[in-house]
Amino acid sequence: MKKVIIANGSPRKNQNTAKMCESFANGVKEAGGEAEIINLYDVDFKGCRSCFACKLKDGKNFGRCSYPDGLAPVLDKISYADGLVVASPIYCSDVTGVTRCFIERLTFPFFEYKEGYPSIAPKKLKTAMIYTMNVSEALSNQMYPDMFDKTEFMITTVFEKPVRIFAYDTYQFSDYDKYVVETFDKNKKLKSREEQFPNDLLKAFEAGKNMINS
Numbered sequence: 220m221k222k223v224i225i226a227n228g229s230p231r232k233n234q235n236t237a238k239m240c241e242s243f244a245n246g247v248k249e250a251g252g253e254a255e256i257i258n259l260y261d262v263d264f265k266g267c268r269s270c271f272a273c274k275l276k277d278g279k280n281f282g283r284c285s286y287p288d289g290l291a292p293v294l295d296k297i298s299y300a301d302g303l304v305v306a307s308p309i310y311c312s313d314v315t316g317v318t319r320c321f322i323e324r325l326t327f328p329f330f331e332y333k334e335g336y337p338s339i340a341p342k343k344l345k346t347a348m349i350y351t352m353n354v355s356e357a358l359s360n361q362m363y364p365d366m367f368d369k370t371e372f373m374i375t376t377v378f379e380k381p382v383r384i385f386a387y388d389t390y391q392f393s394d395y396d397k398y399v400v401e402t403f404d405k406n407k408k409l410k411s412r413e414e415q416f417p418n419d420l421l422k423a424f425e426a427g428k429n430m431i432n433s
């Protein structure tokens with residue numbers, strides 16, 4: 220059975236990004252695969268420490284991250300998986316810091332410092348990225364014209380170009396009336412949550428099915 224690991228880079232385990240992850244997982248299961256969601260905020264780890272054990276000549280950990288923290292078993296699981304999904308809300312115009320740390324630790328060991336930077340990943344994993352954000356699709360295109368390419372550069376280099384799934388204009392607060400929010404209209408947000416978000420969930424579900432079937 221094909222297995223997909225879904226890394227949720229949102230601190231919230233039951234909001235927009237988590238729901239997109241669940242929908243993707245349901246698509247994987249519908250297609251006969253196995254899916255596991257890992258909440259990165261529950262994992263005790265930091266970004267790359269620049270120890271270079273992964274690049275040491277004749278080193279026993281050449282080409283793998285051997286730093287012994289909470290991420291080690293997660294990286295191990297990914298090495299046996301067939302697919303990987305990285306999901307993140309947009310924070311301050313990029314993925315969350317935790318997601319960024321995860322991508323560093325996952326990909327840098329497979330990025331060989333040789334002409335053309337060949338990948339030495341043991342497997343060309345199928346990959347997908349899920350992004351959720353406050354801004355509309357039009358504003359995202361205007362504000363982040365190349366951010367997604369940059370964020371995905373290492374994943375694309377060491378594995379395969381990820382499939383992208385977006386949820387724009389997400390519903391951020393449980394009760395908009397309790398917070399100072401002048402730039403986002405509560406009623407427009409409600410409309411988006413009721414009308415657009417179910418379509419986004421469906422896209423995640425279909426992408427989950429495709430990852431297994433393709």
Ligand SMILES: Cc1cc2nc3c(=O)[nH]c(=O)nc-3n(C[C@H](O)[C@H](O)[C@H](O)COP(=O)(O)O)c2cc1C
Pocket residue numbers: 229230231234235236237308309310311312313351352353354389390391
């Ligand atoms: C610290 C922080 C920074 C954010 N920065 C952005 C941003 O730059 N652009 C954007 O569109 N949304 C931004 N947002 C909104 C979130 O991306 C959006 O609400 C997202 O869907 C939240 O995902 P979640 O429900 O899984 O937590 C930010 C939210 C937080 C908490």
